[in-house]
Amino acid sequence: IGKEKFHKSQHWGYCNNVAMLVGEDKPGIGGEPLPGQKLKPEYSVFPKGMGSDAPAWVAFDKQVLSFDAYFEEEVPDKNQELYRIRHCKIYFYLEDDTIQVIEPHVKNSGITQGTIVRRHRIPLPPPHEDQFYTIDHFNINIEVILYARRYKIIDCDQFTKNFLRKMGVRLNPPADRPDDPYTKERQKILDSMKPLHPYERIDTLKQFLEHDGQVLRFFCVWDDPESMFHDPRELVLHYYLSDDTIDIKEIIPVNSGRDTVPLFLRRDKLPKYAPTGLYQPGTITSRTVLNVFGKLVGNRGRYILDNRKTGAVHQEFYRDSDLKIGAVINVWGRKIILCDCDEFTKEYYRTKYGIEDFTPVTYKASPPPKPEKTFPPYTGFGSEEDSLCSCRGLLPKPPQKDFKKFMEKDRSGMESNILRFLAKLITDSPIDKDRKFIISYFLSDDTISVFEQVQQNTGILGGKFLERGRVKKPGQELFKSEPSEYFKAQDLFVGARVRFHGHNFLLVDADEYTFNYMEKHANEFSMADIGVILKKLKDIAEPRSREIRQVFAAADPEHTKVIEYEPFRNLIVSITDGAFSEHEIITLGRCYSVREEYEMDLHFLLAVAQEQLKKNSFENFEQLSAVLVYNDREKCGVLPHEICRTICKSFKLPLADDDLQALLTMFEDDHKQVEYKKFVDGLNWRENQIPAFQTIKVPLK
DSSP, rough: OOOOOOOEEEEEEEEESOEEEEETTOOOOOGOOOTTOOOOOOOSSSSSTTTTOOOHHHHTTEEEEEEEEEEEEEOOOSOOOOOEEEEEEEETTTTTTEEEEEEEEEEEEESSOEEEEEOOOOOTTTTTTTBBBOOOGTTTTTTEEEEEEEEEEEEEHHHHHHHHHHOOOOOOOOOOOOHHHHHHHHHHHHHHOSSSOOOOOOHHHHHHHHHTTTTTEEEEEEEOSSSSSEEEEEEEEEETTTTEEEEEEEEETTTTOOOSSOOSEEEOOOOOTTOOOOOTTTTTSOEEEESSSSSTTTOOOOOOOTTOOOOOOOOOOOOOOGGGTEEEEEEEEEEEEEEEEHHHHHHHHHTTTTTOOOOOOOSSSOOOOOOOOOOOOOOOOOHHHHHHHTSSSSSSSOOOOOOHHHHSSSSSSSSSSSEEEEEEEEEEEEHHHHHHHEEEEEETEEEEEEOOOOOSSSOOOOEEEEEEEEOOOSOOOOSSOOOOOOOOOOOOTOEEEEEEEEEEEOOOOOOHHHHHHHTTTTTOGGGGGGHHHHHHHHHGGGHHHHHHHHHHHHOOOOSSSSOOHHHHHHHHHHHHHHHHHHHHHHHHHHHHHOOOOOOOOOHHHHHHHHHHHTTOOOOTTTHHHHHHHOOOTTTTSSSEEEEEEEHHHHHHHHSSSHHHHHHHHBBBTTTTEEEEHHHHHHHOOTTTOOOOOOOOOOOOO
């Protein structure tokens, strides 16, 4: 705290007959003062060693002493005032001993106020102008001279008092704050003055703060009598709760022939229509003024505000209590009926006024039914959908496809979303009876393609039999207005007879994916819904339960409670008399079948897998192992079954999914985790090649 600051004034001296700029208080050799030199003693209130060793700009950062002061300013050439008292603030910055003087702004003072002395170090008045003001020069009830202007310090803030006391300064008692005579005289005049125009304050802030942004909305109708066709005009009325104003907008129908205007009625208070008509201008005023003297005193009147508003004309405006469904309001001579309102308005009236009946008023007849569009019959050029689009608008657009269905049912990973059936031709030709076809139904766009299996020594070339596309159901008129019906996924099942472009097919079988998909989506395929099939079977087979038991007992003489599929199928056909399709019987058999787990030799599976990899020249075993190690975050040597399967699929391993699943299962540990290092080593036909297929130890069941 006890820091000292000295101004090092400079003067010219001579050293070895050479003029040099030296400090005035710089001592001579050995610290002895020079002739005629007066050294200023270094004094401090605090002894050395006390206080902080931090520099001043750190120790006193943002610490400012504030003093209240005033100075007198002469006012020449003015009779009203000879001098003026100007109050100001003196700020002393402890970090660098700078001083700033600021005069607070006074309303209507006519003087440029603000910063009087900018912040800097101020020198002392003569004869000590070589020194600067320090903290030791300030106290209460003293005078300081800053650039020939005398400031009287009258008080300071609490922080300044505490700081000066710590510095060891004995504070003087505060001085009185003198008033400016001219300012005091002006204040007396202002206090005695009264406004010439009476003023009445109306406070609407509370209503605005409570209801700002809350608007009541009514749907209205105005039957314009001057309209040529007397058609009703639909309007929307907005009542603003913040200031009780109303605006009205008109709903202009398309092609009505009316000009579009922003507002039917601009936002303002809506007056109620007076019985005598509209008031003349000047009749309604916001205040009532009385002339006390009239014309008695030199044609000069004295006016006062009439608080009782004698003879005032009060105009009523529409309030929220006047608006309700079914009410008729007068909007500047136009009778407007309130027909309905929105939910916020209903809740507002239900809460505030307890109204529960909000039955809307019907003001227009229901629109007539739209005439049914009739389209011309199909001409045969292009597709039916494309021809139909040219009839729906002047600008023909291409037919839109079901993109959402395409994204949901498109091939995704192991889900092909293709139903495949094995079919035969229904014909009497001995050549065509043995032909086999694969019918594929694509669920993404409901298209069908037919391929014929190649059979040796038949004389028939296999391959593509029917190009992929949608197939119409037979028996439909070609040139008609209605769109044609196409085969859907529900029309294809085992045992179904379908006709594609004149060729009759019998679906005799399906692949495993098709059966699983149809059973999984049983709500779409009734032929694969086991619940519907059992209910249907119960109604037929319940009277013949004894006969069914006998057939089961005869087919199972060893009482294993299991019979073959063929006797089961023949029994269902015999008791249903053809009421069940082949697909329904297969669904029953699949539901109650005994699924045996086949035990496969590991070496046999690895030999088959290596043979497939070798034929397809797959050698990326190091990369496959690196990806598996990377996914093993815990470095425990095992990974979940599905992660290994996904990684193998990303490398496009030329293995069937069933074989891959079986191999991964055989390399699982007790926790159903795949030991991927052993799995990759087993597939590596370069380093761990298995010789020709070894003998299967356990025969297939």
